[in-house]
Amino acid sequence: MKILDKYILKSFLVPFIATFLIVLFVLVMQALWQAFENIAGKGISVIFILKFLYYTTLMIIPQALPIGVLLSSIMALGNLGENYEFAAAKSAGVSLQRLVRPIGILAIALSGLNFLFLNNVFPYANQKQRNLYLNIKKKKPALALVPGSFNADIPGYQIKFDEKYGEEENLLKKVLIYDLTSNRGNQKVITAESGKIVTEEGSRYMTFILYNGNYYEEHVKTARTTLKRKKMAASSATFKEYEFNIDIGDTLDEGQLDSINSATLPMMLTLEEIKDTIPKLKINYDEVLELRAKNIYISTYAKDLYKYPDSLVNKSLDSITIDNFELQEKITILNSALTKSTRVVSTLNNNLDSIKWNRKMVNFYDTEYYNRVAFSLSCVILFFIGAPLGSIIRKGGFGLPMILAIAVYVLYFFTNTFGKNLAEESSISSMLGSWISAILMIPFAILLTNRATKDKGIFNLNSFLQPVTNFFKKILPKKGN
Structure with a gap:
């Protein structure tokens, strides 16, 4: 390798290592800050935080x-230009290229490294981090419950409450619980002014202790009429304190927070796995469309519409079908057509x-597949923007x-995200959406x-104004003529 190349x-590697580590630190801290609200003060172990930072990195x-x-x-x-080293190299016959x-x-090698990360390390880290969240919620179930909406994370129950507070955020206000374990709808309803969640380490049960509430349960719910249902056995009670346990399954041992092997999203799959999954999703989507189209075809009796041979056509009939019927028959036919059309529109909606x-799921996998390749080339593309830009501005430092x-x-990332969103909504193709940036x-x-090769500025205003000035000089008469 020549001295100049070294x-x-x-000159490139020193600022690259510094800027890469700074940018990496800022982005990791940003991700940690976004997750801080969910993990701070919740009794989360240091092991969890370290694993979270590792996978995020x-x-x-x-x-x-x-x-x-x-x-x-x-x-x-920019440093080479600012220190006149670039000018010295050009005077010695060394071109910019x-x-x-x-x-x-x-930069090409870094793009290759970026591709390896995107195709192998990124899916692995995504999968592990997601499973880390799932398992920590399993170990600390109260974390999975969100105030203000129904929570269905615990199988067999719909749980809603207005507020979650306390040091461990296990105290609840205005609790509403639907017990669906009987698979017969909302037969068991519990309401309470307040309550708390208690979960012991290693236990498979989550305990709810509720205060000042009501309990209602319908014992049978098979009658068809409202009158008969009202006569059926039901029980209700008020309570000052009510305690019951919910089976949340086996908890995981400490140190196995990321042990579950679930990969259901394209970000958790390699390119080869995404490529194998896409045909299955497309077949499933085509089957859904075919089934819906078949249902509409049958419900509209379209199969009964067929052409008669010319020899069997009744020439005395009006070509406008509805005019061949009496007024009452027309009303009946139109009402029937309206009902069926309304039913079809309702089914479509x-x-x-x-x-x-x-x-959208098909588009999501398609877009992720193409974006992995497109984004891995970003190192090369941005280098060919940064290098000439630095030689033009001739300014180093930060x-x-x-x-x-x-x-x-920001422009590159915005167009990339914008293209992906358009592709996921089927506004443009997945390939175009991924490559638009x-x-x-x-x-x-x-x-x-x-x-930069011609040693010109980014925008030379004279090069744009000169042709316009020359044009007007030609068409406008000179003074004194």
Whole structure:
């Protein structure tokens, strides 16, 4: 390796390592801060927090790498320009392309590393972190319950309360519990002014202790009429204190918080696994559409509509079918058609959410598949933006390069997220949604590289105004003529 290449790589690697670690630290702390409300003061062990930070770090590395490459490339080339080293290299016959070649090769290698992380480490960390949350909620069930809405995390029960407070947030206000364990609807209802949740370490039961409430239970609920149901046996009572246990299953031993092996989302799968899953989802979606279409076809009696041979057509009949009937028959036919049409529209509306969800799941997997490849190339794309940008501004340090890097990455990340959202909603194809940020950024990278190679600024106002000025000079008469 030549001395120049070593120097250029050193100029890049020193700020790259610093910026990468800083960005990684900031993003990990941001993730921890977002989760802090759910884990602070809940008796969560240090082991949990350390594992959470470890998996979060692995998940954020693919996002921090492109930012580090972008910022360090601006800083490295900016420092060379600011110290006139870039001008000295050009005077010695070293072009910009030759100067940044070692950094470009390194950026390609970092893109390859980013792809390996996205395809192998990222799914692993995502799966482990999700299971970490699921298991900590199983060990601390009170964490899984959210105030203000019905909670169905505990099988067989619907639990709602207005507020959760206390040091361990296990004290409740205005409690409403539906016991659905009998599989016969809301036969058992419990309400209370207040209550608390008690769970002993290692126990498979969660204990509810409720205060000042009511208990109601219907013992039988098989009669069809309201009158008969009212005559059936039921019991109700008020209480000052009521205690009952809910079986929440076996808890996990300490140190096995992330032991469950559940991978149900595309972020938890490798590219090969996503590729194997997509055909199954598409087959399932096609079957749903086919079933819905078949139901509509049958309910509208469309199979009874068929063409008669010309020899069997009654020429005396009016071509407008409805005009062949009397007034009362027309009313009956139209009412029947309206009822069936209303029923079909109602069926379509009822199935619309289900169909949209199935389609969205297919799009979700498709988008994740293409985005893994597209985002892994972000190191190369952002390098070819950062390197010429640094050589143009000729300013090193963390000031201006940091501002430019943030602006470029926010634009890149925003278009990437915007494209993914459009693809998930079927507004555009999954491939276009995943590659839209690259499609927008690559021309910008080419423009910057071209202007940096020709030693021009980002925007030369004269180059835009001169053709306009020359045009008006030609068409406007000169003074004195």
